[in-house]
Amino acid sequence: MTPILSISSVSKTYAGGFQALKNISLEINKGEIFALLGPNGAGKTTLISIVCGLVTPSTGTVLAGGHDILRDYRKARALIGLVPQELTSDAFESVWNTVSFSRGLFGKPADPAYIEKVLRSLSLWNKKDNRLMTLSGGMKRRVLIAKALAHEPQILFLDEPTAGVDVALRKDMWELVNSLRATGVTIILTTHYIEEAEEMADRVGVINRGEIILVEEKTELMRKLGSKRLILDLQAPLAGIPPELAEQPLSLGPQGTELIYTYDARREHSGIATLLKGLHDAGITFKDLRTEQSSLEDIFVGLLKEKS
Numbered sequence: 001m002t003p004i005l006s007i008s009s010v011s012k013t014y015a016g017g018f019q020a021l022k023n024i025s026l027e028i029n030k031g032e033i034f035a036l037l038g039p040n041g042a043g044k045t046t047l048i049s050i051v052c053g054l055v056t057p058s059t060g061t062v063l064a065g066g067h068d069i070l071r072d073y074r075k076a077r078a079l080i081g082l083v084p085q086e087l088t089s090d091a092f093e094s095v096w097n098t099v100s101f102s103r104g105l106f107g108k109p110a111d112p113a114y115i116e117k118v119l120r121s122l123s124l125w126n127k128k129d130n131r132l133m134t135l136s137g138g139m140k141r142r143v144l145i146a147k148a149l150a151h152e153p154q155i156l157f158l159d160e161p162t163a164g165v166d167v168a169l170r171k172d173m174w175e176l177v178n179s180l181r182a183t184g185v186t187i188i189l190t191t192h193y194i195e196e197a198e199e200m201a202d203r204v205g206v207i208n209r210g211e212i213i214l215v216e217e218k219t220e221l222m223r224k225l226g227s228k229r230l231i232l233d234l235q236a237p238l239a240g241i242p243p244e245l246a247e248q249p250l251s252l253g254p255q256g257t258e259l260i261y262t263y264d265a266r267r268e269h270s271g272i273a274t275l276l277k278g279l280h281d282a283g284i285t286f287k288d289l290r291t292e293q294s295s296l297e298d299i300f301v302g303l304l305k306e307k308s
């Protein structure tokens with residue numbers, strides 16, 4: 001796949017001496033939805049701000065569509081749309097003017113038909129003459145997205161798109177992101193909500209204390225999510241897995257008193273019946289059994305603990 005965004009060895013130390021990013025390298029592929037997960041203060045906003053040319057990195061380079069964000073700022077920035085968390089100005093302006101003005105900022109010629117398409121796709125068309133101050137919170141968020149799309153960017157950053165919005169609007173946002181992806185836009189979103197990453201992302205990156213600690217395909221994470229463990233408390237400890245059970249996905253607990261069987265909880269056949277028959281044939285008996293499931297949340301929390 002072609003990377004549309006290449007972040008290489010980016011570090012950021014703020015003026016006070018605080019190191020917010022440590023040697024970040026990340027490639028984002030054209031057309032993918034990438035979710036950047038991380039706790040408060042992890043460095044998500046700093047990273048986005050560097051990619052958008054709002055904050056200067058202490059070291060490292062960022063290329064957007066092959067253009068260096070520092071040396072070739074206008075070309076690189078024109079490819080990027082940024083949806084911030086909050087609307088800061090323009091309270092007295094109309095939706096139409098605000099969005100059209102954003103397009104002009106990037107030196108793009110006026111294109112009323114395109115602005116109309118964006119407003120319609122965001123269900124803002126019948127609000128086009130409303131002043132921003134008269135809109136609900138959800139509508140204001142849509143205006144932020146329309147503004148970010150006004151200059152036809154290829155890469156869209158959504159900073160916490162659904163923080164503090166109600167469930168219905170969150171679902172709308174998810175749909176919207178999917179429909180944007182269908183138009184070929186690459187989307188990078190930051191979120192605290194693991195559910196959101198699960199729902200939308202093709203790949204997930206986890207950032208903690210300024211470091212990327214994991215980047216993985218969501219399906220791979222879901223595979224981990226779907227993996228379940230059946231733990232059998234044995235009557236008598238085993239020294240090893242008996243050869244007749246060697247084909248099974250089995251492992252032994254620390255003292256040989258627990259036999260652990262890992263299986264995919266989403267498959268129709270867990271293989272547990274075959275396992276139990278095999279245990280019976282091998283003369284292995286157990287006192288008790290239980291199952292455990294790891295969730296993306298567990299993986300996430302575990303990762304953060306490991307690194308702390």
Ligand SMILES: Nc1ncnc2c1ncn2[C@@H]1O[C@H](COP(=O)(O)OP(=O)(O)OP(=O)(O)O)[C@@H](O)[C@H]1O
Pocket residue numbers: 014015016018020038039040041042043044045046047
């Ligand atoms: N201008 C600045 N000067 C000094 N330190 C800063 C500055 N901006 C951010 N920081 C610090 O850098 C760290 C990372 O902040 P950043 O806003 O990038 O985190 P975040 O992952 O976006 O957090 P949140 O989820 O809370 O938005 C924090 O410890 C923050 O206090």
